[in-house]
Amino acid sequence: MDCIFCKIASGDLPAFKVFEDERVLAFLDINPGTRGHTLIIPRFHSKDLFALTDADSAAIMAAAQKIAPVLIRETGADGLNLHQSNGEAAGQVIFHYHMHLLPRWHGDSLCSPWTPGTSDSNDLQQFAERISRCITD
Ligand code: AMP
Ligand code: ZN
Numbered sequence: 364m365d366c367i368f369c370k371i372a373s374g375d376l377p378a379f380k381v382f383e384d385e386r387v388l389a390f391l392d393i394n395p396g397t398r399g400h401t402l403i404i405p406r407f408h409s410k411d412l413f414a415l416t417d418a419d420s421a422a423i424m425a426a427a428q429k430i431a432p433v434l435i436r437e438t439g440a441d442g443l444n445l446h447q448s449n450g451e452a453a454g455q456v457i458f459h460y461h462m463h464l465l466p467r468w469h470g471d472s473l474c475s476p477w478t479p480g481t482s483d484s485n486d487l488q489q490f491a492e493r494i495s496r497c498i499t500d
Contacts (some may be wrong), residue, residue, distance in 0.1 A: 364408060364428040368459035372406045382430055386422035389430055390461070396473055399438040399466040410458045423462055432466055440466035444473075489500060 370376040371390065378390035381401055392400040403426050405419040415423075431443050446463040447456040454476075467473065 365455075366408055366459050368404050368457055368461065369408050372404065382426060384422070384426070386419055387426045389426055389464075396463075397466050397468070397471060398442075399434045399440065399464075401430060401434060401464040403430070403462045403464065405460055409460045411455065411460055412447065413449065415460050423460075427462060427464060434464060434466050438466045441469050442467040446476075478480075 371378045372388055380390045382389040387403055387405055389401055389403045392402050403423050409415045409419060427445060435443055444465040445469055446465060
């Protein structure tokens, strides 16, 4: 499979690694949104959130919890966003699951991905009931 992140995981392509364990690898984004912008990937190819195994999902979140405080401390950031895209419409460019860690500063130039809209409480209620009925364990 011609996947750039698989090649980074196998060592066939270089990366500026910051953390690795048996399941995940974390490395600096080559086009960082902010200083310290880091990506966490599963070693084994999963194209998106929906393909990710429970074990890889847990390993990625555990790695995020380990790496994020260090990024904040070492960059002097005021906060940090986790960001993760699924599908072209959502802005996914590389189809090997990755979690972005973006250190943030008060007044930095990153924008929120959404503009707050308005809502109707009846619509929210019906929608919440519909979705909750569809979610199974
Ligand atoms: P996404 O839009 O969520 O699919 O993000 C893909 C990210 O991968 C972008 O932020 C790119 O800058 C980053 N990226 C692409 N190629 C590399 C690479 N070889 N090493 C590190 N980051 C990369
Ligand atoms: Zn891959």
